[in-house]
Amino acid sequence: MLKTVSLFTGAGGLDLGLEAAGFQTTIAIEMNKWACQTLEFNRPEWNVVDKDIHLVSSPEIRDIGSFQDDSPDLLIGGPPCQPFSKSAYWSTGDTKRLNDPRSDTLTAYLRVLKDLKPKAFLMENVFGITYKGKNEAIDLLKKIIEEINKEEGVNYNFNIGVLNAADYGVPQIRERVFIVGSREGHKFDFPLPTHSNPSEISDDLFPKEHWKTAWDAIGDLDGISHDDIPVTGKWANLLPSIPEGKNYLYHTVRGDGLPLFGWRTRYWSFLLKLAKDKPSWTIQAQPGSAIGPFHWKNRRLSTREICRLQTIPDDYHVLGGRTEVQRQLGNAVPSLIGEILGKEIRRQFFKEEVDSDLRLLMQRNKSAHQEEPAMPVSHEYLHLLGDHQKHPGTGKGPQGIARVG
Template sequence: MLKTISLFSGIGGLDFGFEAAGFETAVALELDRTSCRTMRLNRDWAVIEADINNVSSQQILEAGKLAVGEADVLIGGPPCQPFSKAGYWSKGDSLRLNDPRADTLTGYLRVLRDTQPRAFLLENVGGLAYAGKDEGLQYILTGIDQINREVGTRYHVSWRVINCAEYGVPQTRERVFLVGSREGREFRFPETTHAKPENLSSDLFSSKEPFRTAWDALGDLPAPSTEELKTLRPGGKWGELLPTIPEGQNYLWHTDRGGGQPLFGWRTRYWSFLLKLSKRLPSWTVQAQPGSAIGPFHWDSRRLSFAELCRLQTFPDDLRVDCGRTEMQRMLGNAVPSLIAEILAREIRVQLLDSALAGPLTLLPPRRTSVPKPEPACPVPEKYHSLLGVHLAHPGTGKGNTARLRSSVLASDA
């Protein structure tokens, strides 16, 4: 069994994928208490519950019963807040490497230097590689060059921004992956295998499959119990408006450019506001800390259950959780879809470790050809009729109220 060292393991999204590809997690390091409890509940890995900056590389090796150079792969996704697109747009710019949380990158590089695995995989949000704002990516690449000089390794790095839906994950989720070989081998990312059906219809020679959909992922799951449904019904100011949104739509349905009632201005809310899954499309990105009206929601006008979120993240079906809704959503929303980890792990075996794995992917959802009709939308409740009227559209990027306020603050500070 090939051995991995797992850093920033979370609930184990990367680990489950590598497990499906024939790897064993020798040791996992994670700071979050609930995530550590969940890993221990589901697997018998050696779990270190601590901040990476407070744990020596030697302690990690000892916990995994490994010697320097013995681990096959180092995997991990350092916390991504300093490089996330959401953080960038909410603040106008991101602190990135000036953010103390970016120290997690230094921690990852330090463990890579000290443990010297045969290969490594580092995952982060796509914002890590944004053109002109890629200090984090450059920091990693420069750090690996320094490691090679210090300890004599020949780590060669390949990286790519991946939309997981293009590899069969039933969820649109963009992440950047870096893969390196200690022996200097070049890693070639596999070609995409899935695409939008409308793109395939115009390409008679394409060997790709249509995107896996939310129905492919969820279609065989039983409906939540009556008791569970009570916890999944959305509340708050907008909960009763959700049933009026058709499948695959969001609040834009209720604007003067949608097909519903004019309750909101065009693009005056976040895209995920009242966002509902479609049975015929991949899910949109599962979020870690959604507000009461932030989706994606199930087409039955409710929040997604633990089992459903696991399916959208392509986790194994046998997982259990022992925590509240907020912590569960956070753990799953922060995780990496396990199928993309399985795909990359299999390629690492072949290309970098000379250890091919036979057989089909185990975490790829089956295709379900019989798709039920969309759920009918309900009329708008009377309590929202006071919102009916003319609503101005958002004036455009950089012209909204927040941007104007930020500009005035900067001008006054000048």
């Protein structure tokens, strides 16, 4: 198997996908204690290092990963660049971005790239780092890699792909940026989508499969006890009144429910519920009590259900309390995406013949299902009935006005 160095490993979602593609993680560096416990419980052979990457020297990585006389085949990781996330951008109107000390994780990743000189590298990050006019991270990446090439006599380059996991057979709408590079300067061609939104008309000569759905992923778990995780908080009793696949917008003047809220005055994921015939919405790492996606049975998703939606194998156990488990899984890369990219890296960079069958691609759930009925609005929310102002637009709401003031 090809040898991998894994940084910012988290719960191991990307590593599991690469494992399915024929890569072996030889060292996994992660500072979250619960993620480390998850890794050590499931894959002790990955040599988990429970430290901040800034405290782990490159010689240590070489020693633990057994790379004294050679370079790793692949360096992987998703530097946690919260300053570049869409939520950070829209909540503040802008971000400190590279001036934010949290963005230094990117340069830590590149320090390991320079010192270990892997044959290839794979980086994952949030879509925000590619926003037009907000591309300091990409510019910095280009600049540092040019310096590495000049100083080390290598020829690294990279290609950027924005992938929606649902387009590749993951039962979840999750858009992320992937950066893939080669030490020899080879171009990387990202794989073409294999699945598509059935509601969008396509004129493809060879039509794609429809998106995998939440029912495909977790429908067979419907009759299994999950130690049901109740929804709590102020809005818990309103959730049953929202149909499958809808959110709070159902209870606005433009929805089919009661006018309880103003149009677009809440986050999209507020009271958001799964639909059996659609992929899951993006799994959140730190949801509030009213932030979904919620199960169509009006409860939170179980750990096993979230793993299914992230295409993490059933025999993998995520350790920790509910909050810690949610954080680990919400931050993970869907493992199927790791498998798909891993096979392409082997084929394009290492010139290996690769089996086209995907181990982590789930089968369709062909059992019949019916939409869960929505319940009447609980009397405790009827005082909200009335005319509500819609959101005035980006930067014009109460928070935006307060910032300007």
